[in-house]
Amino acid sequence: MLIHGPPGTGKTSTLIEIIRQLHKEGKRVLICANTHVATCNIARGLLVLKDDTLKDDDMCRIGLQDKIAPDVQCISLVTYLEQNTKLKEYQKAINQMSKQNKNSGAMCEMYRKTIKEFHELEHTLTREKLMKSKLIFATLAGAGNQALIDLIRADPTFTFDCAIIDECAQALEVSCWIPILKSKRLIIAGDHHQLPPVVSSYEARRPGKEITLFERDYNMNLPEHCIQMLKIQYRMNESIMSWSKEQYYKELEAHDSVKGISLKDSRTGSLFPPLILIPVKGPPEMPIRTSYMNIDEASLVLGMVKSLKKSLSELKESDIGIITPYSFQVKLIQQVLENSKLAIECSSVDGFQGREKEVIIISTVRSNTITDLNKSLGFLRDYRRMNVTITRARRCVILIGDVETLKRDEKLESPIKIFEQSHSTHIQAPSVDCDGLADQVSQVKEFAKQLEFDSSEEIEDDSE
Numbered sequence: 001m002l003i004h005g006p007p008g009t010g011k012t013s014t015l016i017e018i019i020r021q022l023h024k025e026g027k028r029v030l031i032c033a034n035t036h037v038a039t040c041n042i043a044r045g046l047l048v049l050k051d052d053t054l055k056d057d058d059m060c061r062i063g064l065q066d067k068i069a070p071d072v073q074c075i076s077l078v079t080y081l082e083q084n085t086k087l088k089e090y091q092k093a094i095n096q097m098s099k100q101n102k103n104s105g106a107m108c109e110m111y112r113k114t115i116k117e118f119h120e121l122e123h124t125l126t127r128e129k130l131m132k133s134k135l136i137f138a139t140l141a142g143a144g145n146q147a148l149i150d151l152i153r154a155d156p157t158f159t160f161d162c163a164i165i166d167e168c169a170q171a172l173e174v175s176c177w178i179p180i181l182k183s184k185r186l187i188i189a190g191d192h193h194q195l196p197p198v199v200s201s202y203e204a205r206r207p208g209k210e211i212t213l214f215e216r217d218y219n220m221n222l223p224e225h226c227i228q229m230l231k232i233q234y235r236m237n238e239s240i241m242s243w244s245k246e247q248y249y250k251e252l253e254a255h256d257s258v259k260g261i262s263l264k265d266s267r268t269g270s271l272f273p274p275l276i277l278i279p280v281k282g283p284p285e286m287p288i289r290t291s292y293m294n295i296d297e298a299s300l301v302l303g304m305v306k307s308l309k310k311s312l313s314e315l316k317e318s319d320i321g322i323i324t325p326y327s328f329q330v331k332l333i334q335q336v337l338e339n340s341k342l343a344i345e346c347s348s349v350d351g352f353q354g355r356e357k358e359v360i361i362i363s364t365v366r367s368n369t370i371t372d373l374n375k376s377l378g379f380l381r382d383y384r385r386m387n388v389t390i391t392r393a394r395r396c397v398i399l400i401g402d403v404e405t406l407k408r409d410e411k412l413e414s415p416i417k418i419f420e421q422s423h424s425t426h427i428q429a430p431s432v433d434c435d436g437l438a439d440q441v442s443q444v445k446e447f448a449k450q451l452e453f454d455s456s457e458e459i460e461d462d463s464e
Helices: 011-024 036-049 070-075 075-080 085-098 106-134 148-153 173-180 213-218 242-247 295-311 327-339 373-381 385-390 410-425 437-453
Strands: 003-006 031-032 059-061 135-141 160-165 183-190 228-229 273-278 284-289 291-292 322-323 346-348 357-362 393-401
Touching: 003 011, 003 213, 003 242, 011 031, 011 160, 011 183, 031 036, 036 059, 036 070, 036 135, 036 160, 059 070, 070 075, 070 291, 075 085, 075 106, 085 106, 085 173, 106 148, 160 173, 173 183, 173 213, 183 213, 242 385, 242 410, 273 410, 291 327, 295 322, 295 327, 295 357, 295 393, 327 346, 357 385, 373 385, 373 410, 385 410, 393 410
Parallel strands: 003 183, 003 228, 031 135, 031 160, 059 135, 160 183, 273 393, 322 346, 322 357, 357 393
Antiparallel strands: 284 291
């Protein structure tokens, strides 16, 4: 089965409920995702919902302990082994013997014997835990864990009734086959209109080779019962989803609970428009190695944050997110925010996949007169990134950018027009706070100069 989950439709919640029902039927399920974060998100959801039919002992998270979220470590294989009294005794004895002189043959033999017994017991306990766990969580690569391989080799009857792969549209097909080959049935979930997998090799990016298992299966004209699209989104104002709906999700609708959600100015009582466009036409972007930054946009981002804080007294700093496609612009804005003592998250698009904020501020960075679209727009030409960026917001998206540069691409022109139309149907956007703007710009320029000189690290932002 393929589950197509557009932004805000509750894809992970749907998978969690499917897993609960499979567990009630006594099925053994292998739950995977391409990243540790996504894998832990599903495990966390099940831990919250556990009851008499679903207990901690029914679940096991495979993987390195430092990669597993703290609130999920209670079901990790490492935690299970660390809590075993006999293993603790062996470990204590090994530590003590390691500090002693092992020159004598007897001591050396005892040391080797203890280590051997320790590993044998560890192997036995690992096998027992995996055998009794009905829900096993791992990254796609982690599904190739040696303990699982050893178990399947030792007991050919051991198999999974179902493998579930979340965020499958972000995973390379070769990785997906690791859990698939261990299971009788398969459920994949994702959205091929959001971020694709990261492929560094030029050879691997040739036409056809970068297509994911999810996208290939989606386009195979599978029977209707094999593809399920989630059609109701529960995250954002319907105006925010309008471009995504127009381009990718024709059947997508906003739930009544979010259709009209907005921000209210605490001073005037007026509503903020859900889409705000702040045109920038100033000095061009600054290239730094393979990255870019834009000083004017960084200044406007800071000014807009201050304006939001003044106008919206109930809006917390954690409710605001800033997204920009270039790592040096991320660094510049982060330094500016830190200097202003503002605890607001600024990250790349990749850092916000699967997440949401009440307000998202977008700094597009690119501002130039280059006619070659690949060179003038770079990352921005990947419309999947724009789709993810816009749909992270619940109540308001503020787009800052050079409109003339953005409109050179006809697909980018369409979201710009939607932002412009929003201004004609809603109240005027709030003005940028200009208090101390001269000092503000001066500070940003100083940070930019520091970054320009501190660019020794290799950063590959664009594939122009």
